Amino acid sequence: MNVTVKHLAAGVVLTVLAFVAPARAMDIQVVPVQGVGQVWLVENHSLPIIAVDLAFKGAGAAQDPDGKVGLATFVSGMLDEGAGDLDSQAFQKRLSDLSISLSFSVGQDDFAGSMKTLTENREEAFRLLGLSINAPRFDAADIDRVRDQLIAAINESEQRPATVASREWAARAYPGHAYGRPVGGRLQTIPAITRADLAAFADAKFARGNLIIVVVGDIDAAEVSKLVAGAFAPLPEKPNLIPVPDMVAVPPAGILVIDRPIPQSNIVFGLPGIKRDDPEWFPASVMNYVLGGGGFASRLMDEVREKRGLAYSVRTGLSPQDHSGLLLGSVGTRNDSAKDSIDIIRRETAKMHDSGITAAELDGAKKYLTGSYPLAFDTSPNIAAQLLAIRLEGFATDYVEKRNGYIEAVTLEQTNASAKRLLDAEAISWLVVGRPTGISSTVK
Amino acid sequence: MRFAKNKAVKNLALAVTLSIGLSAGAMMPFAPANASEMAAKIPVQSYQLKNGMQIVVIPDHRAPIVTHMVWYKVGSADEPGGRSGLAHFLEHLMFKRTGKLKDGEFSKIVSENGGQHNAFTSYDMTAYYQDVAVDRLPLMMSLEADRMTGLKLKPEDIASERQVIIEERRMRTENNPASLLNEQMMASLFLAHPYHIPVIGWKDEMEALDYKSVIDFYKAHYTPSNAILVVAGDVTGDAVLKLAEKTYGKVRGPEVGPRVRPGEPTPVAARRVILVDERVRQPLMQRLYLAPSYRVGGTPGEAEALDVLGEILGGGSTSRLYRRLVVDKKLATEAAAWNDASAYDLGSFGVYAAPVPGSAATDRDRLQKVETEVDSVIRELLTHGVTADEVARAKSRMIAAEVYSRDSITTLARVFGQGLTTGLTIDQIQSWTDRINAVTPEAVQAAARSILQDQRSVTGLLLPPVPVVANTMAGVKQ
Numbered sequence: 002m003n004v005t006v007k008h009l010a011a012g013v014v015l016t017v018l019a020f021v022a023p024a025r026a027m028d029i030q031v032v033p034v035q036g037v038g039q040v041w042l043v044e045n046h047s048l049p050i051i052a053v054d055l056a057f058k059g060a061g062a063a064q065d066p067d068g069k070v071g072l073a074t075f076v077s078g079m080l081d082e083g084a085g086d087l088d089s090q091a092f093q094k095r096l097s098d099l100s101i102s103l104s105f106s107v108g109q110d111d112f113a114g115s116m117k118t119l120t121e122n123r124e125e126a127f128r129l130l131g132l133s134i135n136a137p138r139f140d141a142a143d144i145d146r147v148r149d150q151l152i153a154a155i156n157e158s159e160q161r162p163a164t165v166a167s168r169e170w171a172a173r174a175y176p177g178h179a180y181g182r183p184v185g186g187r188l189q190t191i192p193a194i195t196r197a198d199l200a201a202f203a204d205a206k207f208a209r210g211n212l213i214i215v216v217v218g219d220i221d222a223a224e225v226s227k228l229v230a231g232a233f234a235p236l237p238e239k240p241n242l243i244p245v246p247d248m249v250a251v252p253p254a255g256i257l258v259i260d261r262p263i264p265q266s267n268i269v270f271g272l273p274g275i276k277r278d279d280p281e282w283f284p285a286s287v288m289n290y291v292l293g294g295g296g297f298a299s300r301l302m303d304e305v306r307e308k309r310g311l312a313y314s315v316r317t318g319l320s321p322q323d324h325s326g327l328l329l330g331s332v333g334t335r336n337d338s339a340k341d342s343i344d345i346i347r348r349e350t351a352k353m354h355d356s357g358i359t360a361a362e363l364d365g366a367k368k369y370l371t372g373s374y375p376l377a378f379d380t381s382p383n384i385a386a387q388l389l390a391i392r393l394e395g396f397a398t399d400y401v402e403k404r405n406g407y408i409e410a411v412t413l414e415q416t417n418a419s420a421k422r423l424l425d426a427e428a429i430s431w432l433v434v435g436r437p438t439g440i441s442s443t444v445k
Numbered sequence: 446m447r448f449a450k451n452k453a454v455k456n457l458a459l460a461v462t463l464s465i466g467l468s469a470g471a472m473m474p475f476a477p478a479n480a481s482e483m484a485a486k487i488p489v490q491s492y493q494l495k496n497g498m499q500i501v502v503i504p505d506h507r508a509p510i511v512t513h514m515v516w517y518k519v520g521s522a523d524e525p526g527g528r529s530g531l532a533h534f535l536e537h538l539m540f541k542r543t544g545k546l547k548d549g550e551f552s553k554i555v556s557e558n559g560g561q562h563n564a565f566t567s568y569d570m571t572a573y574y575q576d577v578a579v580d581r582l583p584l585m586m587s588l589e590a591d592r593m594t595g596l597k598l599k600p601e602d603i604a605s606e607r608q609v610i611i612e613e614r615r616m617r618t619e620n621n622p623a624s625l626l627n628e629q630m631m632a633s634l635f636l637a638h639p640y641h642i643p644v645i646g647w648k649d650e651m652e653a654l655d656y657k658s659v660i661d662f663y664k665a666h667y668t669p670s671n672a673i674l675v676v677a678g679d680v681t682g683d684a685v686l687k688l689a690e691k692t693y694g695k696v697r698g699p700e701v702g703p704r705v706r707p708g709e710p711t712p713v714a715a716r717r718v719i720l721v722d723e724r725v726r727q728p729l730m731q732r733l734y735l736a737p738s739y740r741v742g743g744t745p746g747e748a749e750a751l752d753v754l755g756e757i758l759g760g761g762s763t764s765r766l767y768r769r770l771v772v773d774k775k776l777a778t779e780a781a782a783w784n785d786a787s788a789y790d791l792g793s794f795g796v797y798a799a800p801v802p803g804s805a806a807t808d809r810d811r812l813q814k815v816e817t818e819v820d821s822v823i824r825e826l827l828t829h830g831v832t833a834d835e836v837a838r839a840k841s842r843m844i845a846a847e848v849y850s851r852d853s854i855t856t857l858a859r860v861f862g863q864g865l866t867t868g869l870t871i872d873q874i875q876s877w878t879d880r881i882n883a884v885t886p887e888a889v890q891a892a893a894r895s896i897l898q899d900q901r902s903v904t905g906l907l908l909p910p911v912p913v914v915a916n917t918m919a920g921v922k923q
Binding site for chain 2 (some may be wrong): 048049145159162262295298309334375
């Protein structure tokens with residue numbers, strides 16, 4: 002479809018320009034680091050800032066022992082609570098006085114860290130980053146404090162119906178698999194985690210062999226090589242990871258209602274999806290954009306919000322993990338329109354399955370997906386996050402240049418085949434948290 | 446490490462958020478650069494079109510992208526009485542049809558040009574923005590110029606979008622007891638000033654928002670002389686000015702009068718707001734003090750002294766409140782303080798703490814202990830002041846935050862847009878740095894003594910109901 006705006010005051014003629022590469026001359030250097038492997042570096046000397054993103058691949062919450070769910074998250078909360086000869090307050094004061102930000106986060110698959118520093122403090126920043134991973138203290142008082150914070154976070158998440166819905170949806174889609182457990186742990190498991198558990202996790206899961214690092218900003222290759230080697234050389238060579246089995250999700254078809262005294266029903270719905278390495282990834286991404294991933298450009302937003310005012314937000318997304326993939330959606334709608342919203346989403350899903358999308362929709366999706374790509378590379382931390390994600394998927398440095406070509410190459414046939422493969426409307430698993438009227442659970 | 450409420454983990458989270466939405470809380474105040482190593486001021490160029498519209502350009506040539514924002518000097522505090530939610534409702538309706546665009550076409554054009562866009566409303570401003578590749582800037586400017594005065598709403602647009610904003614209220618406020626508490630606290634902090642009304646509106650009044658009230662509000666406030674364009678990114682001032690003359694320069698609209706709002710009487714009584722809600726699993730206490738903004742209500746430098754105070758009292762894991770309540774006394778899992786001086790009228794100084802977990806039976810007791818300790822930390826500060834070292838360290842963190850903020854064209858555009866719509870000049874926004882550098886330990890103590898007074902405060906508690914002792918014989922046949 003051609004969008005013409007020649008009637009607008011400025012008379013801008015719209016042509017589909019090929020979008021330039023994400024950043025002007027964004028040169029990704031691959032820096033070999035003695036004992037650590039390759040570090041990706043993008044130099045940018047316009048501001049005195051350095052951003053570092055790292056991940057220990059495969060060291061995520063899926064590694065938690067069954068009775069100790071939340072262990073990886075617990076470790077992530079402890080690494081900046083004292084390391085080496087610095088106790089918790091001394092470590093925090095050092096970070097704060099030098100304006101170094103350091104944080105760790107955990108997903109099912111990977112254990113990630115982020116550091117940001119001013120150029121002038123880079124040596125100390127890399128030293129503290131290395132220390133936090135190589136030599137965390139795990140002092141008893143700090144363990145107790147962070148344990149309470151984790152329990153408070155779980156309690157607080159109980160007040161968030163959307164979080165409850167996502168958690169319960171996953172539990173039913175992955176029975177007996179790590180992906181069915183909450184990353185942040187449970188009220189029963191967090192108290193069971195000991196100092197020995199924390200130390201054992203750090204010893205086993207953090208190694209040079211599964212460490213991926215990217216650096217962006219005001220630093221050159223020689224210095225990256227020196228500082229990274231200094232920070233991470235003490236790590237063992239290989240991690241000891243428990244194999245996580247691949248699993249196709251088995252979300253039960255039908256509706257489950259979890260009663261909560263709230264005026265708006267929070268609904269999570271989903272189907273088995275695909276992993277990132279699936280050859281149909283890009284056609285599926287385009288399909289998802291048109292269904293519910295494209296904000297106001299999506300059919301679900303149009304039908305549920307724009308035409309009927311049933312929700313503020315309705316969306317879908319592909320959720321790929323290392324060992325499974327999902328197509329997940331969510332909508333919040335007042336209790337007495339939960340049934341209508343479900344019916345409309347089900348109908349639109351079936352319609353896309355049967356008839357696919359139009360050539361104009363394909364064109365619109367491609368224009369957005371290719372055109373918005375450069376926007377993801379706007380700041381040093383954002384560039385670092387993009388590069389880390391690319392590395393975690395195992396792609397090479399040329400992915401950044403090639404990525405828009407993959408989108409451009411998607412055909413209508415491929416997109417519609419992807420809809421046929423993924424969009425089984427009758428198989429959708431619906432989880433409703435709230436007090437919906439006119440529907441009740443059809444599954445246990 | 447502190448577990449923020451929304452930690453980013455690659456979990457079963459959805460990948461996309463897009464909403465024509467409400468600004469959630471305060472943005473980072475503009476942080477200062479250091480006098481000792483004064484970074485060059487951010488290069489900002491400012492112009493005025495003949496029709497009165499201000500044009501602000503922040504060049505940054507690191508990437509071929511641009512943030513394009515139009516800020517209107519109107520927010521929820523400018524709504525007519527009884528019409529709460531009107532400014533935010535209009536923000537939603539701005540994405541409907543104009544004389545040149547069909548319903549929904551605005552978003553479609555932006556998306557098909559690879560743009561990301563949204564809008565937000567607050568007490569003092571309404572802003573619309575697009576992040577795009579720089580070659581799409583002219584198109585974005587013509588789109589925003591078109592809807593500045595060219596909106597062509599139909600009565601039937603109203604009912605469905607009104608349901609959307611009510612749904613948004615359910616999502617943000619009614620489904621979340623902590624948000625309900627916040628709303629009640631603001632309503633108690635400001636007795637007369639319209640900041641006591643939530644930006645999203647009171648539900649009963651939202652349900653009554655009608656076509657005529659929207660149109661009247663739009664015609665009164667959406668006009669070039671009440672708008673500020675902020676463009677940050679791969680552009681020059683001259684180029685943006687030329688484009689602006691061709692687009693925004695052609696828009697005609699009425700002059701707007703000064704922003705006159707009811708004042709706030711001198712506070713005389715401490716207030717308490719206790720929200721008991723069966724959904725609460727994590728109790729909390731929060732306190733707000735009526736405080737000056739950068740523009741009004743304080744002595745020179747007082748708002749900046751309060752910024753430094755917020756950092757010392759509750760800015761992170763080494764702050765006084767966190768150290769005392771969380772680390773030393775082990776009464777709380779979280780404790781923080783902040784100053785919010787980014788308002789056209791008065792601002793607020795806030796304190797927050799969450800008690801350590803425990804049984805429901807002891808919730809009230811644990812929360813009481815937390816509040817007593819917060820009071821004790823504040824009392825010590827008022828009595829003994831702060832040290833030169835604390836002030837120096839706080840300043841150095843604020844300086845670094847300023848350097849970090851320059852990494853994001855979006856943040857820069859927001860800092861200037863927010864400053865200008867809350868009555869500051871570009872010079873005042875930029876010289877905040879110098880004013881922070883001038884803050885002394887004595888100024889911090891004086892500001893604390895003048896503002897952290899009980900009668901200026903609202904203390905809010907969030908609690909579950911008192912548990913009923915279960916009758917173990919219930920259900921057993923006698």
